[in-house]
Amino acid sequence: MKVNIDKKSGFCFGVLNAIKTAEEFLDKYGTLFCLGDIVHNNKEVNRLKEKGLITIDHNDLKDLYNTRVLIRAHGEPPQTYQAAKENNLEIIDASCPVVLKLQNRISVSQQKALEANGQLVIFGKEGHAEVVGLKGYTADKAIVVGNNPDDLKKIDFSRPITLYSQTTQNKEEYRLLAAKIKQMLAEHHCGKSEAPGLKVYNTICGQVSNRGPHLAGFAKQHDLVIFVSGKKSSNGKYLFEICRSHNPNTYFVSGKEELQKDWLTGVYSTGVCGATSTPMWLMEEVAEEIKTLKHGL
Ligand code: SF4
Structure with a gap:
Protein backbone atom coordinates (compact mmCIF):
# COMPACT_ATOMS: atom_id res chain seq x y z
CA MET A 1 0.00 0.00 0.00
CA PRO A 97 4.09 39.40 10.14
CA VAL A 98 0.71 38.86 8.45
CA VAL A 99 -1.07 39.37 11.78
CA LEU A 100 1.08 42.40 12.66
CA LYS A 101 0.16 44.00 9.36
CA LEU A 102 -3.52 43.33 10.01
CA GLN A 103 -3.30 44.83 13.52
CA ASN A 104 -1.81 47.92 11.95
CA ARG A 105 -4.49 48.22 9.29
CA ILE A 106 -7.24 47.71 11.82
CA SER A 107 -5.84 50.37 14.11
CA VAL A 108 -5.78 52.94 11.26
CA SER A 109 -9.23 51.87 10.03
CA GLN A 110 -10.74 52.19 13.49
CA GLN A 111 -9.56 55.78 13.66
CA LYS A 112 -11.07 56.53 10.25
CA ALA A 113 -14.29 54.74 11.14
CA LEU A 114 -14.64 56.83 14.30
CA GLU A 115 -14.18 60.05 12.34
CA ALA A 116 -16.90 58.95 9.89
CA ASN A 117 -19.30 57.73 12.62
CA GLY A 118 -18.67 54.22 11.30
CA GLN A 119 -18.02 50.86 12.92
CA LEU A 120 -15.42 48.20 12.43
CA VAL A 121 -16.57 44.60 12.17
CA ILE A 122 -14.29 41.55 12.41
CA PHE A 123 -15.42 38.19 11.06
CA GLY A 124 -13.90 35.78 13.54
CA LYS A 125 -14.29 33.77 16.68
CA GLU A 126 -14.93 35.81 19.81
CA GLY A 127 -12.25 34.97 22.37
CA HIS A 128 -9.80 33.53 19.83
CA ALA A 129 -6.31 34.84 20.62
CA GLU A 130 -5.85 36.55 17.26
CA VAL A 131 -9.27 38.24 17.53
CA VAL A 132 -8.53 39.40 21.09
CA GLY A 133 -5.31 40.93 19.75
CA LEU A 134 -7.06 42.60 16.80
CA LYS A 135 -9.82 44.01 19.01
CA GLY A 136 -7.16 45.45 21.27
CA TYR A 137 -6.06 47.70 18.39
CA THR A 138 -9.57 49.20 18.27
CA ALA A 139 -9.65 49.84 22.02
CA ASP A 140 -12.00 46.83 22.13
CA LYS A 141 -14.60 48.73 20.08
CA ALA A 142 -14.64 46.36 17.06
CA ILE A 143 -17.73 44.19 16.70
CA VAL A 144 -16.93 40.49 16.33
CA VAL A 145 -19.26 38.52 14.10
CA GLY A 146 -19.03 34.75 13.78
CA ASN A 147 -21.25 32.16 12.14
CA ASN A 148 -24.21 32.75 14.45
CA PRO A 149 -26.83 34.83 12.54
CA ASP A 150 -27.70 36.58 15.86
CA ASP A 151 -24.26 38.20 15.78
CA LEU A 152 -25.54 40.49 13.02
CA LYS A 153 -27.83 42.13 15.58
CA LYS A 154 -24.72 43.72 17.10
CA ILE A 155 -24.26 45.83 13.94
CA ASP A 156 -25.91 49.23 13.54
CA PHE A 157 -27.02 49.25 9.91
CA SER A 158 -27.68 52.98 9.95
CA ARG A 159 -23.92 53.63 10.09
CA PRO A 160 -21.00 52.87 7.69
CA ILE A 161 -19.29 49.49 8.14
CA THR A 162 -15.70 48.43 7.58
CA LEU A 163 -15.31 44.65 7.47
CA TYR A 164 -12.18 42.62 8.19
CA SER A 165 -11.60 38.92 8.74
CA GLN A 166 -9.52 36.91 11.18
CA THR A 167 -6.68 35.45 9.07
CA THR A 168 -7.76 31.82 9.46
CA GLN A 169 -11.43 32.14 8.53
CA ASN A 170 -13.21 30.32 5.72
CA LYS A 171 -13.09 32.37 2.49
CA GLU A 172 -16.53 31.32 1.24
CA GLU A 173 -18.21 32.06 4.60
CA TYR A 174 -16.56 35.49 4.58
CA ARG A 175 -17.89 36.18 1.10
CA LEU A 176 -21.40 35.16 2.19
CA LEU A 177 -21.20 37.34 5.31
CA ALA A 178 -20.11 40.37 3.28
CA ALA A 179 -23.02 39.79 0.86
CA LYS A 180 -25.46 39.48 3.77
CA ILE A 181 -24.25 42.70 5.39
CA LYS A 182 -24.51 44.50 2.06
CA GLN A 183 -28.08 43.26 1.64
CA MET A 184 -29.05 44.27 5.20
CA LEU A 185 -27.59 47.75 4.69
CA ALA A 186 -29.61 48.13 1.49
CA GLU A 187 -32.80 46.91 3.22
CA HIS A 188 -32.27 49.27 6.12
CA HIS A 189 -31.88 52.23 3.79
CA CYS A 190 -34.60 51.30 1.38
CA GLY A 191 -35.89 54.44 -0.27
CA LYS A 192 -33.14 56.66 1.11
CA SER A 193 -30.70 58.13 -1.38
CA GLU A 194 -27.66 58.32 0.90
CA ALA A 195 -27.11 54.85 2.34
CA PRO A 196 -23.90 54.45 4.39
CA GLY A 197 -21.17 52.42 2.70
CA LEU A 198 -19.58 49.05 3.27
CA LYS A 199 -15.84 48.48 2.86
CA VAL A 200 -14.70 44.86 2.77
CA TYR A 201 -11.04 43.88 3.10
CA ASN A 202 -9.82 40.41 2.24
CA THR A 203 -7.52 39.59 5.13
CA ILE A 204 -7.70 35.79 5.12
CA CYS A 205 -4.17 34.42 5.04
CA GLY A 206 -3.09 32.77 1.79
CA GLN A 207 -1.34 30.07 3.85
CA VAL A 208 -4.81 28.84 4.83
CA SER A 209 -6.99 29.72 1.83
CA ASN A 210 -4.52 28.36 -0.76
CA ARG A 211 -4.35 25.05 1.03
CA GLY A 212 -8.05 24.37 0.58
CA PRO A 213 -7.99 23.84 -3.22
CA HIS A 214 -4.71 21.96 -2.96
CA LEU A 215 -6.05 19.58 -0.29
CA ALA A 216 -9.24 19.01 -2.29
CA GLY A 217 -7.08 17.63 -5.12
CA PHE A 218 -4.90 15.64 -2.71
CA ALA A 219 -7.94 14.05 -1.02
CA LYS A 220 -9.41 12.95 -4.35
CA GLN A 221 -6.21 11.12 -5.30
CA HIS A 222 -6.36 8.66 -2.39
CA ASP A 223 -8.61 5.81 -1.26
CA LEU A 224 -8.23 6.93 2.34
CA VAL A 225 -7.24 10.29 3.84
CA ILE A 226 -5.90 10.68 7.36
CA PHE A 227 -6.04 14.29 8.49
CA VAL A 228 -3.69 15.01 11.40
CA SER A 229 -4.38 18.01 13.61
CA GLY A 230 -4.85 19.25 17.14
CA LYS A 231 -8.54 19.44 18.08
CA LYS A 232 -8.30 23.17 18.97
CA SER A 233 -7.02 24.27 15.56
CA SER A 234 -9.59 26.36 13.61
CA ASN A 235 -7.86 25.88 10.28
CA GLY A 236 -7.54 22.16 11.15
CA LYS A 237 -11.34 21.88 11.34
CA TYR A 238 -11.77 23.90 8.17
CA LEU A 239 -9.18 21.98 6.11
CA PHE A 240 -10.43 18.62 7.41
CA GLU A 241 -13.96 19.46 6.19
CA ILE A 242 -12.56 20.29 2.75
CA CYS A 243 -10.81 16.90 2.58
CA ARG A 244 -13.91 15.07 3.77
CA SER A 245 -16.16 16.83 1.27
CA HIS A 246 -13.88 15.64 -1.56
CA ASN A 247 -13.26 12.20 -0.12
CA PRO A 248 -15.83 10.82 2.37
CA ASN A 249 -13.28 8.24 3.47
CA THR A 250 -11.39 10.90 5.49
CA TYR A 251 -10.63 10.61 9.22
CA PHE A 252 -9.38 13.18 11.73
CA VAL A 253 -6.67 12.05 14.18
CA SER A 254 -4.52 13.91 16.70
CA GLY A 255 -1.87 11.22 16.70
CA LYS A 256 -1.02 7.65 15.65
CA GLU A 257 -2.81 6.12 18.68
CA GLU A 258 -6.17 7.22 17.24
CA LEU A 259 -5.75 5.24 13.99
CA GLN A 260 -8.14 2.34 13.55
CA LYS A 261 -7.09 -0.81 11.74
CA ASP A 262 -10.45 -1.35 10.03
CA TRP A 263 -10.08 1.98 8.15
CA LEU A 264 -7.31 0.30 6.13
CA THR A 265 -9.29 -2.68 4.85
CA GLY A 266 -9.37 -2.70 1.04
CA VAL A 267 -7.31 0.48 0.85
CA TYR A 268 -4.48 0.78 -1.72
CA SER A 269 -3.43 4.39 -1.27
CA THR A 270 -3.54 6.57 1.82
CA GLY A 271 -2.91 10.31 1.94
CA VAL A 272 -1.69 11.86 5.17
CA CYS A 273 -2.13 15.61 5.52
CA GLY A 274 -2.73 18.23 8.19
CA ALA A 275 -3.28 21.82 9.32
CA THR A 276 -0.92 24.81 9.44
CA SER A 277 -0.29 23.85 13.07
CA THR A 278 0.57 20.18 12.43
CA PRO A 279 4.27 19.31 12.73
CA MET A 280 5.77 17.27 9.90
CA TRP A 281 7.29 14.81 12.43
CA LEU A 282 3.75 13.98 13.61
CA MET A 283 2.49 13.29 10.08
CA GLU A 284 5.57 11.09 9.50
CA GLU A 285 4.85 9.18 12.71
CA VAL A 286 1.23 8.63 11.61
CA ALA A 287 2.35 7.49 8.13
CA GLU A 288 4.75 4.93 9.68
CA GLU A 289 2.01 3.59 11.94
CA ILE A 290 -0.36 3.19 8.97
CA LYS A 291 2.28 1.05 7.21
CA THR A 292 2.75 -1.08 10.35
CA LEU A 293 -0.99 -1.58 10.82
CA LYS A 294 -1.49 -2.46 7.17
CA HIS A 295 1.33 -4.97 7.39
CA GLY A 296 -0.47 -6.71 10.26
CA LEU A 297 -3.75 -7.11 8.35
S1 SF4 B 1 -1.93 31.10 9.08
FE1 SF4 B 1 0.23 31.20 9.62
S2 SF4 B 1 1.18 32.57 8.11
FE2 SF4 B 1 -1.04 32.88 8.04
S3 SF4 B 1 -1.44 34.59 9.44
FE3 SF4 B 1 -1.73 32.72 10.62
S4 SF4 B 1 0.29 32.35 11.54
FE4 SF4 B 1 0.60 33.82 9.88
Whole structure:
Protein backbone atom coordinates (compact mmCIF):
# COMPACT_ATOMS: atom_id res chain seq x y z
CA MET A 1 0.00 0.00 0.00
CA LYS A 2 1.20 3.52 -0.82
CA VAL A 3 1.23 6.10 1.96
CA ASN A 4 1.82 9.68 0.78
CA ILE A 5 2.40 12.63 3.06
CA ASP A 6 1.20 15.92 1.59
CA LYS A 7 4.33 18.03 1.14
CA LYS A 8 2.35 21.28 1.44
CA SER A 9 0.78 20.36 4.80
CA GLY A 10 2.35 21.31 8.08
CA PHE A 11 3.48 24.53 9.72
CA CYS A 12 2.84 27.80 7.95
CA PHE A 13 5.73 30.28 8.03
CA GLY A 14 4.17 32.18 10.97
CA VAL A 15 4.08 29.12 13.21
CA LEU A 16 7.44 27.89 11.94
CA ASN A 17 9.01 31.22 12.85
CA ALA A 18 7.49 31.17 16.37
CA ILE A 19 8.79 27.65 17.02
CA LYS A 20 12.23 28.41 15.60
CA THR A 21 12.44 31.53 17.77
CA ALA A 22 11.39 29.55 20.88
CA GLU A 23 13.97 26.85 20.17
CA GLU A 24 16.75 29.42 19.70
CA PHE A 25 16.01 30.95 23.11
CA LEU A 26 15.58 27.54 24.75
CA ASP A 27 18.97 26.43 23.43
CA LYS A 28 20.50 29.59 24.84
CA TYR A 29 18.74 29.91 28.20
CA GLY A 30 17.18 26.50 28.88
CA THR A 31 13.81 27.99 29.78
CA LEU A 32 11.33 30.42 28.24
CA PHE A 33 7.78 31.53 29.05
CA CYS A 34 5.20 31.51 26.27
CA LEU A 35 1.91 33.40 26.48
CA GLY A 36 -0.69 30.77 25.44
CA ASP A 37 -0.02 27.52 23.59
CA ILE A 38 2.66 28.22 21.00
CA VAL A 39 0.67 26.20 18.47
CA HIS A 40 -2.76 24.48 18.54
CA ASN A 41 -1.15 21.09 18.72
CA ASN A 42 -0.69 19.39 22.10
CA LYS A 43 2.01 17.03 20.88
CA GLU A 44 4.20 19.88 19.63
CA VAL A 45 3.47 21.87 22.80
CA ASN A 46 4.60 18.86 24.88
CA ARG A 47 7.77 18.41 22.79
CA LEU A 48 8.73 22.04 23.47
CA LYS A 49 7.71 21.73 27.14
CA GLU A 50 10.30 19.01 27.51
CA LYS A 51 12.87 21.43 26.10
CA GLY A 52 11.93 24.01 28.76
CA LEU A 53 9.04 26.02 27.30
CA ILE A 54 6.57 27.08 30.00
CA THR A 55 3.09 28.03 28.82
CA ILE A 56 1.42 30.77 30.84
CA ASP A 57 -1.83 32.73 30.57
CA HIS A 58 -2.56 36.43 31.06
CA ASN A 59 -3.20 35.97 34.78
CA ASP A 60 0.22 34.36 35.24
CA LEU A 61 1.76 37.28 33.36
CA LYS A 62 0.62 39.68 36.09
CA ASP A 63 2.84 37.85 38.61
CA LEU A 64 5.86 37.39 36.36
CA TYR A 65 8.85 39.74 36.65
CA ASN A 66 12.29 40.24 35.10
CA THR A 67 12.29 37.42 32.60
CA ARG A 68 11.57 36.69 28.92
CA VAL A 69 8.12 36.01 27.45
CA LEU A 70 7.45 34.83 23.94
CA ILE A 71 4.44 36.14 22.03
CA ARG A 72 3.19 33.47 19.63
CA ALA A 73 2.14 33.91 15.99
CA HIS A 74 -1.46 34.95 16.88
CA GLY A 75 -0.20 38.26 18.25
CA GLU A 76 -1.33 40.20 21.32
CA PRO A 77 -3.25 43.42 22.06
CA PRO A 78 -1.32 46.58 23.13
CA GLN A 79 -2.32 45.97 26.77
CA THR A 80 -0.06 42.90 26.89
CA TYR A 81 3.00 44.91 25.84
CA GLN A 82 2.13 47.50 28.48
CA ALA A 83 1.72 44.85 31.20
CA ALA A 84 5.06 43.30 30.23
CA LYS A 85 6.78 46.68 30.42
CA GLU A 86 5.40 47.30 33.91
CA ASN A 87 6.83 43.95 35.11
CA ASN A 88 10.18 44.48 33.40
CA LEU A 89 9.58 41.55 31.09
CA GLU A 90 11.50 41.18 27.85
CA ILE A 91 9.08 40.43 25.03
CA ILE A 92 10.29 37.98 22.39
CA ASP A 93 7.81 38.94 19.69
CA ALA A 94 7.05 36.04 17.35
CA SER A 95 3.75 37.55 16.15
CA CYS A 96 3.26 36.53 12.55
CA PRO A 97 4.09 39.40 10.14
CA VAL A 98 0.71 38.86 8.45
CA VAL A 99 -1.07 39.37 11.78
CA LEU A 100 1.08 42.40 12.66
CA LYS A 101 0.16 44.00 9.36
CA LEU A 102 -3.52 43.33 10.01
CA GLN A 103 -3.30 44.83 13.52
CA ASN A 104 -1.81 47.92 11.95
CA ARG A 105 -4.49 48.22 9.29
CA ILE A 106 -7.24 47.71 11.82
CA SER A 107 -5.84 50.37 14.11
CA VAL A 108 -5.78 52.94 11.26
CA SER A 109 -9.23 51.87 10.03
CA GLN A 110 -10.74 52.19 13.49
CA GLN A 111 -9.56 55.78 13.66
CA LYS A 112 -11.07 56.53 10.25
CA ALA A 113 -14.29 54.74 11.14
CA LEU A 114 -14.64 56.83 14.30
CA GLU A 115 -14.18 60.05 12.34
CA ALA A 116 -16.90 58.95 9.89
CA ASN A 117 -19.30 57.73 12.62
CA GLY A 118 -18.67 54.22 11.30
CA GLN A 119 -18.02 50.86 12.92
CA LEU A 120 -15.42 48.20 12.43
CA VAL A 121 -16.57 44.60 12.17
CA ILE A 122 -14.29 41.55 12.41
CA PHE A 123 -15.42 38.19 11.06
CA GLY A 124 -13.90 35.78 13.54
CA LYS A 125 -14.29 33.77 16.68
CA GLU A 126 -14.93 35.81 19.81
CA GLY A 127 -12.25 34.97 22.37
CA HIS A 128 -9.80 33.53 19.83
CA ALA A 129 -6.31 34.84 20.62
CA GLU A 130 -5.85 36.55 17.26
CA VAL A 131 -9.27 38.24 17.53
CA VAL A 132 -8.53 39.40 21.09
CA GLY A 133 -5.31 40.93 19.75
CA LEU A 134 -7.06 42.60 16.80
CA LYS A 135 -9.82 44.01 19.01
CA GLY A 136 -7.16 45.45 21.27
CA TYR A 137 -6.06 47.70 18.39
CA THR A 138 -9.57 49.20 18.27
CA ALA A 139 -9.65 49.84 22.02
CA ASP A 140 -12.00 46.83 22.13
CA LYS A 141 -14.60 48.73 20.08
CA ALA A 142 -14.64 46.36 17.06
CA ILE A 143 -17.73 44.19 16.70
CA VAL A 144 -16.93 40.49 16.33
CA VAL A 145 -19.26 38.52 14.10
CA GLY A 146 -19.03 34.75 13.78
CA ASN A 147 -21.25 32.16 12.14
CA ASN A 148 -24.21 32.75 14.45
CA PRO A 149 -26.83 34.83 12.54
CA ASP A 150 -27.70 36.58 15.86
CA ASP A 151 -24.26 38.20 15.78
CA LEU A 152 -25.54 40.49 13.02
CA LYS A 153 -27.83 42.13 15.58
CA LYS A 154 -24.72 43.72 17.10
CA ILE A 155 -24.26 45.83 13.94
CA ASP A 156 -25.91 49.23 13.54
CA PHE A 157 -27.02 49.25 9.91
CA SER A 158 -27.68 52.98 9.95
CA ARG A 159 -23.92 53.63 10.09
CA PRO A 160 -21.00 52.87 7.69
CA ILE A 161 -19.29 49.49 8.14
CA THR A 162 -15.70 48.43 7.58
CA LEU A 163 -15.31 44.65 7.47
CA TYR A 164 -12.18 42.62 8.19
CA SER A 165 -11.60 38.92 8.74
CA GLN A 166 -9.52 36.91 11.18
CA THR A 167 -6.68 35.45 9.07
CA THR A 168 -7.76 31.82 9.46
CA GLN A 169 -11.43 32.14 8.53
CA ASN A 170 -13.21 30.32 5.72
CA LYS A 171 -13.09 32.37 2.49
CA GLU A 172 -16.53 31.32 1.24
CA GLU A 173 -18.21 32.06 4.60
CA TYR A 174 -16.56 35.49 4.58
CA ARG A 175 -17.89 36.18 1.10
CA LEU A 176 -21.40 35.16 2.19
CA LEU A 177 -21.20 37.34 5.31
CA ALA A 178 -20.11 40.37 3.28
CA ALA A 179 -23.02 39.79 0.86
CA LYS A 180 -25.46 39.48 3.77
CA ILE A 181 -24.25 42.70 5.39
CA LYS A 182 -24.51 44.50 2.06
CA GLN A 183 -28.08 43.26 1.64
CA MET A 184 -29.05 44.27 5.20
CA LEU A 185 -27.59 47.75 4.69
CA ALA A 186 -29.61 48.13 1.49
CA GLU A 187 -32.80 46.91 3.22
CA HIS A 188 -32.27 49.27 6.12
CA HIS A 189 -31.88 52.23 3.79
CA CYS A 190 -34.60 51.30 1.38
CA GLY A 191 -35.89 54.44 -0.27
CA LYS A 192 -33.14 56.66 1.11
CA SER A 193 -30.70 58.13 -1.38
CA GLU A 194 -27.66 58.32 0.90
CA ALA A 195 -27.11 54.85 2.34
CA PRO A 196 -23.90 54.45 4.39
CA GLY A 197 -21.17 52.42 2.70
CA LEU A 198 -19.58 49.05 3.27
CA LYS A 199 -15.84 48.48 2.86
CA VAL A 200 -14.70 44.86 2.77
CA TYR A 201 -11.04 43.88 3.10
CA ASN A 202 -9.82 40.41 2.24
CA THR A 203 -7.52 39.59 5.13
CA ILE A 204 -7.70 35.79 5.12
CA CYS A 205 -4.17 34.42 5.04
CA GLY A 206 -3.09 32.77 1.79
CA GLN A 207 -1.34 30.07 3.85
CA VAL A 208 -4.81 28.84 4.83
CA SER A 209 -6.99 29.72 1.83
CA ASN A 210 -4.52 28.36 -0.76
CA ARG A 211 -4.35 25.05 1.03
CA GLY A 212 -8.05 24.37 0.58
CA PRO A 213 -7.99 23.84 -3.22
CA HIS A 214 -4.71 21.96 -2.96
CA LEU A 215 -6.05 19.58 -0.29
CA ALA A 216 -9.24 19.01 -2.29
CA GLY A 217 -7.08 17.63 -5.12
CA PHE A 218 -4.90 15.64 -2.71
CA ALA A 219 -7.94 14.05 -1.02
CA LYS A 220 -9.41 12.95 -4.35
CA GLN A 221 -6.21 11.12 -5.30
CA HIS A 222 -6.36 8.66 -2.39
CA ASP A 223 -8.61 5.81 -1.26
CA LEU A 224 -8.23 6.93 2.34
CA VAL A 225 -7.24 10.29 3.84
CA ILE A 226 -5.90 10.68 7.36
CA PHE A 227 -6.04 14.29 8.49
CA VAL A 228 -3.69 15.01 11.40
CA SER A 229 -4.38 18.01 13.61
CA GLY A 230 -4.85 19.25 17.14
CA LYS A 231 -8.54 19.44 18.08
CA LYS A 232 -8.30 23.17 18.97
CA SER A 233 -7.02 24.27 15.56
CA SER A 234 -9.59 26.36 13.61
CA ASN A 235 -7.86 25.88 10.28
CA GLY A 236 -7.54 22.16 11.15
CA LYS A 237 -11.34 21.88 11.34
CA TYR A 238 -11.77 23.90 8.17
CA LEU A 239 -9.18 21.98 6.11
CA PHE A 240 -10.43 18.62 7.41
CA GLU A 241 -13.96 19.46 6.19
CA ILE A 242 -12.56 20.29 2.75
CA CYS A 243 -10.81 16.90 2.58
CA ARG A 244 -13.91 15.07 3.77
CA SER A 245 -16.16 16.83 1.27
CA HIS A 246 -13.88 15.64 -1.56
CA ASN A 247 -13.26 12.20 -0.12
CA PRO A 248 -15.83 10.82 2.37
CA ASN A 249 -13.28 8.24 3.47
CA THR A 250 -11.39 10.90 5.49
CA TYR A 251 -10.63 10.61 9.22
CA PHE A 252 -9.38 13.18 11.73
CA VAL A 253 -6.67 12.05 14.18
CA SER A 254 -4.52 13.91 16.70
CA GLY A 255 -1.87 11.22 16.70
CA LYS A 256 -1.02 7.65 15.65
CA GLU A 257 -2.81 6.12 18.68
CA GLU A 258 -6.17 7.22 17.24
CA LEU A 259 -5.75 5.24 13.99
CA GLN A 260 -8.14 2.34 13.55
CA LYS A 261 -7.09 -0.81 11.74
CA ASP A 262 -10.45 -1.35 10.03
CA TRP A 263 -10.08 1.98 8.15
CA LEU A 264 -7.31 0.30 6.13
CA THR A 265 -9.29 -2.68 4.85
CA GLY A 266 -9.37 -2.70 1.04
CA VAL A 267 -7.31 0.48 0.85
CA TYR A 268 -4.48 0.78 -1.72
CA SER A 269 -3.43 4.39 -1.27
CA THR A 270 -3.54 6.57 1.82
CA GLY A 271 -2.91 10.31 1.94
CA VAL A 272 -1.69 11.86 5.17
CA CYS A 273 -2.13 15.61 5.52
CA GLY A 274 -2.73 18.23 8.19
CA ALA A 275 -3.28 21.82 9.32
CA THR A 276 -0.92 24.81 9.44
CA SER A 277 -0.29 23.85 13.07
CA THR A 278 0.57 20.18 12.43
CA PRO A 279 4.27 19.31 12.73
CA MET A 280 5.77 17.27 9.90
CA TRP A 281 7.29 14.81 12.43
CA LEU A 282 3.75 13.98 13.61
CA MET A 283 2.49 13.29 10.08
CA GLU A 284 5.57 11.09 9.50
CA GLU A 285 4.85 9.18 12.71
CA VAL A 286 1.23 8.63 11.61
CA ALA A 287 2.35 7.49 8.13
CA GLU A 288 4.75 4.93 9.68
CA GLU A 289 2.01 3.59 11.94
CA ILE A 290 -0.36 3.19 8.97
CA LYS A 291 2.28 1.05 7.21
CA THR A 292 2.75 -1.08 10.35
CA LEU A 293 -0.99 -1.58 10.82
CA LYS A 294 -1.49 -2.46 7.17
CA HIS A 295 1.33 -4.97 7.39
CA GLY A 296 -0.47 -6.71 10.26
CA LEU A 297 -3.75 -7.11 8.35
S1 SF4 B 1 -1.93 31.10 9.08
FE1 SF4 B 1 -1.04 32.88 8.04
S2 SF4 B 1 -1.44 34.59 9.44
FE2 SF4 B 1 -1.73 32.72 10.62
S3 SF4 B 1 0.29 32.35 11.54
FE3 SF4 B 1 0.23 31.20 9.62
S4 SF4 B 1 1.18 32.57 8.11
FE4 SF4 B 1 0.60 33.82 9.88
